[in-house]
Amino acid sequence: MAGGDFLKELQAVLGPERLLTGTEDRWCYAFDAAAAQPKHLPLAVALPRSTEEVAGIMKLATAYRVPVYPRGSGTNLSGGVIPREDGLVISFVEMNNILELDIENLTATVQPGVVIQELNDAVAPYGLIYPPDPGSVATATMGGSVAESSGGLRGLKYGVTKDYVMGLEVVLADGTVFHCGGKTVKNVSGYDLVKLFCGSEGTLGIMTAITVRLTPAPEARRSMLAVFDRLEGAARTITGIIANKVIPATMEIMDNVTIRTVEAYCHAGLPVEAAAVLLLEVDGIPAVVEKEAAIVERVCRENGGQVRVARDDAERENLWTARRAALPACARLRPTTVLEDATVPRSKIPEMLLALERIARKYNVSIATYGHAGDGNLHPTITCDERDQEEMERVHRAVDEIFHTAIALGGTLSGEHGIGLAKQKYMELEFGASGVAVMQRLKQALDPLGILNPGKLVGPLPVKE
Amino acid sequence: MNPFDDLALVEEEMAKCMKCGNCQAVCPLYKETLREAAVARGKVQLAYAYLKGELPATHSLAGKLLFCLTCMACVANCPSGVRVDMVVLAARAAMVREKGLPWVKKVIFQGLKRPWLFDTALKTGRRFQSLALRYRPEIQRCNPRFPIGLELRRVLPPLARKTLREEFPEVMQPVKARARAAFFTGCLENYIYTDTGRAVVNVLLANDVEVIIPRDQHCCGIPTLVHGDVPTAREMAASNLQIFQRYNFDYLVVACATCGEAWKHFYPQLLEHSPQGAAARVMAARARDINELLVQLDYRRPAAGLPLKVTYHDPCHLVRGQGISKEPRQILRSIPGLEFREMKNADRCCGNAGSFSLTNYDMSMQVQAHKVAAIKATGVDTVVTSCPACRMQLEDGLAQAGLSPRVLHVVQVLEQAYEKTGVGSRMSEVG
Numbered sequence: 001m002a003g004g005d006f007l008k009e010l011q012a013v014l015g016p017e018r019l020l021t022g023t024e025d026r027w028c029y030a031f032d033a034a035a036a037q038p039k040h041l042p043l044a045v046a047l048p049r050s051t052e053e054v055a056g057i058m059k060l061a062t063a064y065r066v067p068v069y070p071r072g073s074g075t076n077l078s079g080g081v082i083p084r085e086d087g088l089v090i091s092f093v094e095m096n097n098i099l100e101l102d103i104e105n106l107t108a109t110v111q112p113g114v115v116i117q118e119l120n121d122a123v124a125p126y127g128l129i130y131p132p133d134p135g136s137v138a139t140a141t142m143g144g145s146v147a148e149s150s151g152g153l154r155g156l157k158y159g160v161t162k163d164y165v166m167g168l169e170v171v172l173a174d175g176t177v178f179h180c181g182g183k184t185v186k187n188v189s190g191y192d193l194v195k196l197f198c199g200s201e202g203t204l205g206i207m208t209a210i211t212v213r214l215t216p217a218p219e220a221r222r223s224m225l226a227v228f229d230r231l232e233g234a235a236r237t238i239t240g241i242i243a244n245k246v247i248p249a250t251m252e253i254m255d256n257v258t259i260r261t262v263e264a265y266c267h268a269g270l271p272v273e274a275a276a277v278l279l280l281e282v283d284g285i286p287a288v289v290e291k292e293a294a295i296v297e298r299v300c301r302e303n304g305g306q307v308r309v310a311r312d313d314a315e316r317e318n319l320w321t322a323r324r325a326a327l328p329a330c331a332r333l334r335p336t337t338v339l340e341d342a343t344v345p346r347s348k349i350p351e352m353l354l355a356l357e358r359i360a361r362k363y364n365v366s367i368a369t370y371g372h373a374g375d376g377n378l379h380p381t382i383t384c385d386e387r388d389q390e391e392m393e394r395v396h397r398a399v400d401e402i403f404h405t406a407i408a409l410g411g412t413l414s415g416e417h418g419i420g421l422a423k424q425k426y427m428e429l430e431f432g433a434s435g436v437a438v439m440q441r442l443k444q445a446l447d448p449l450g451i452l453n454p455g456k457l458v459g460p461l462p463v464k465e
Numbered sequence: 466m467n468p469f470d471d472l473a474l475v476e477e478e479m480a481k482c483m484k485c486g487n488c489q490a491v492c493p494l495y496k497e498t499l500r501e502a503a504v505a506r507g508k509v510q511l512a513y514a515y516l517k518g519e520l521p522a523t524h525s526l527a528g529k530l531l532f533c534l535t536c537m538a539c540v541a542n543c544p545s546g547v548r549v550d551m552v553v554l555a556a557r558a559a560m561v562r563e564k565g566l567p568w569v570k571k572v573i574f575q576g577l578k579r580p581w582l583f584d585t586a587l588k589t590g591r592r593f594q595s596l597a598l599r600y601r602p603e604i605q606r607c608n609p610r611f612p613i614g615l616e617l618r619r620v621l622p623p624l625a626r627k628t629l630r631e632e633f634p635e636v637m638q639p640v641k642a643r644a645r646a647a648f649f650t651g652c653l654e655n656y657i658y659t660d661t662g663r664a665v666v667n668v669l670l671a672n673d674v675e676v677i678i679p680r681d682q683h684c685c686g687i688p689t690l691v692h693g694d695v696p697t698a699r700e701m702a703a704s705n706l707q708i709f710q711r712y713n714f715d716y717l718v719v720a721c722a723t724c725g726e727a728w729k730h731f732y733p734q735l736l737e738h739s740p741q742g743a744a745a746r747v748m749a750a751r752a753r754d755i756n757e758l759l760v761q762l763d764y765r766r767p768a769a770g771l772p773l774k775v776t777y778h779d780p781c782h783l784v785r786g787q788g789i790s791k792e793p794r795q796i797l798r799s800i801p802g803l804e805f806r807e808m809k810n811a812d813r814c815c816g817n818a819g820s821f822s823l824t825n826y827d828m829s830m831q832v833q834a835h836k837v838a839a840i841k842a843t844g845v846d847t848v849v850t851s852c853p854a855c856r857m858q859l860e861d862g863l864a865q866a867g868l869s870p871r872v873l874h875v876v877q878v879l880e881q882a883y884e885k886t887g888v889g890s891r892m893s894e895v896g
Contacts, residue, residue: 028501138490328544335480
C-alpha cells in the first residue's frame, strides 16, 4: 500500500486542517471508552463534513485497500472504534448538523455527528423527545448510537435506538451512496435495510444521514424507590409489575454491592443492608400515571418492598441522584472499570444476579451490579487495575463466565453496548457457527475487500488480495 | 517531591481515566475544535504515553499539553474524579525539564522573577504607553497601535498612572480594628485595575479591618508555573512567602482567583519539601478570597440602593478552584435596589486563562463568544466577576461585540453601595 500517495490524495479531498497525521493527534484516536483493550495508532484521522467527502474517502480507501474505522465521540464500551492495523479513522464529529425537523411527521433528520442531547434540546420546544437515552447522551453522537444501537434507562417502555430509526443515507465501502427507509410510518418494501445497518457497528456501510422518529414528551411522571431485604422480592416485583399490565418507563435495579458503594460515595441515604433497591418511574398522561403508580406501589409492597414516592421534582431528582452515582461511585473505587451489559430475559434476572455473586466469589473479583432490570439488561461492573496482569486474568475469566451464563439463560451478549472487539469471541455462543457464517456472507456481499471496520463484530475475514 | 517535579506522582490520576469521554460535554476548547487532543481524555492519554515512554517529548506534544485553559470543567464532570489540571500542569513541567523553555518565555520569566525589573519596566511603560496604545475615550480602553506581542484588535485597559502600592500607604488602620488583613494585590490590580484594588482597601476599612499592603510583594508566579517553569515559580513563591512573613496579620486577602489559588494550593505544594513548607501551609490557612472574607466577617450590609441590573461570571479558579460561588452572589443580592439576573452557564470559562489569551487570541475569543452571548441574553448593564483577568477578557469581548455593559469586581459594586450609604473608610494612616 502506498501510504504516502493515499494521504496526499486524501488531503486533496479534505484539506490539511481536516486530515490529522501528527503522532500526538493519531494517538488520541487509538482507543475508545472500552476498558482493557489494546491501543493501535491509525495511519491518519479524517474529519469529513459532507456525504460527498465521505464517498470520496471511501473511493480512495477502496483504491488503496486501506481499512477504515468510522468513529463518533468514541464513548463506546466494546472497543468498536479502536483501529487495527494502519487504518484510517473517520471521525464524524464535524458532520454535526440537524438537517431537518419535520414536526408534522414527527421526524428529525440529522448528520451522524449530532450529539444525542443536542437533538433532544432542539425538539424540546415542540414538546417532543427522542426517546433513546444512553448514559452518554450528553457526549455520544447519533451516528455512533445508531451504529451500536444503543439503549439506556428508558429501554423498557421505549425500546432501543433501532426502534426509532426510519431512514438512512449510507455510503458503502466502494463509495456508492444509497438511501433506505424514509418518513412513512408504514414501510415494508423490500429487505429491511434500515434495521440491517442499525447495530452493524460500521462493518457494512457508513451512515451519513439518519431520519429518526420523535414522540410526544410525557405530560407527567412519577418516580419511586423500593427497598428490598431479599433479592427474590425485587425479582418478583419486576415480573409482577409487568404481569399487572404496567410498563414503567424505567425500572432500575442496584444490588447490595452497588448500594454500599454509592452510599459510601455520596451519602444519598440508601439502606446499606438492603439486598436490592428498585428505582421505578411511570410516565404518560396524568390520570394514567396516577393509576399505574398505585399499581406499582401495591406490587412492590406485596413483595416485601418498602416504597418511597417522590412528591415533587426535587424529590424525584434526589432519587435519581443515587442511580446516576452508581458509575462514578464504582469508578472511584479502583483505577479500571470494566462495565459489561449482559442481558437476560426479565424472568431470569434473579438467577443472573445470583450467578454474578457466585462468579465474583469464584474469581475473587469485585462485581457491582446495577442496570435496567425491566428489560433484563444488567451492568455487572468489575472494578480492578489494568496494570495488574494476574488480576486482569481473573477479570477476563469472570467476564467469560458472565457471558456464558447470560447465553445459557436464554439471553444475549449485548443489550446496548454492541460487540466490537471485546465480545467478538463469544459470537458463536449466541449465533452458532451457521449464524455467524450468515453475517459473514452479508459482510462479504457489501464489503468484499473487508475494509470497513475490519476485525469487529464478525471477525477478520480473508480479504486482502 | 511533588507532581511538579515528577510526573510519575500523578500516574494514579492518569490510570484512573476511564476514557469515557464525558469531558467532551463540558470542555470549552473541545467545543470549538472537536479534536480529541484538545479534550481531557486525549491530554491525559498523551501525558500517560509520555510517562511510559510511548511518546517522546516533542515540540508538538508540548503544544498539545499547552492547549488547555485549566478551567477544570472536566475535573468537575469526571466520573472517576481525575485531577486533569494536575496532570496537565505536571506534564508541562516534565516537558520543560526535558526540552527547556522557548527563549521568549525564558526572557519574560527572567523579568517576572526580578520584581524591581518588572516593576521598573511597567512604571516606565505607563509613561510611554501612548506610543504603543491608542486610547479610545468612548470605552475608556485602548487598542495596540502596532503588534507588540498583542493582537491589534484587542481592547485593553491602560496601565494606571499610579500603581496601587504607590497610591496607598503600607498600613491603614480603621478607628477601631476588629481584624488585620494583608492584601496581596496581584499584578493586574497593582498596575492596571487599581480601581479594584482601591475598592478592596475601602471595603475592608469600612468593615473595620486594618489593611496592610506589603511593599515588596510581586507577581504570584503562576504564569511561570502554568508554562512548566517550576523552579522560577518556586523561587517566586518562596520570595512572596518570605515577604508576607515579616508582617503580623489574621488574614491574607486576595481579589484575584488565580492569586488565591497560588496562596491556598500552589505555594504549599511547591514549597512542600523546603524549609518553608510549614510556613506556606500556615499562610494557606490564612488566605481568603475577598468574597469569602467579607461573608466570614459578616460584612456591613449597605443601606442605600444601587439601581443596577447585574449578572455574575464565575472565575474558574474561584468556583472550581476554591469552591466559592455562593458568597459573591450573596454580597450582590444584599445590595438594595440591585437586580440580579443569573446568566446561562455562569461558571463556563471566559477564555482568558491568563496567558492563553496572549498565545491563542482567536481561540480565546471563540470561547469568549459563548460568554458574551449569555451576558447579552440577560440584558444587564453591569457584569460582575471576582478576577481581574476575567474582567479584562470580558471587557475585550463585550467591546468587540459592540456591547456596553461595564465590568466590575464584586468588591467595587459593594464599594459603590457603601459610598451611597455614606459609610466612610474611617481610617488613620500609618507609615
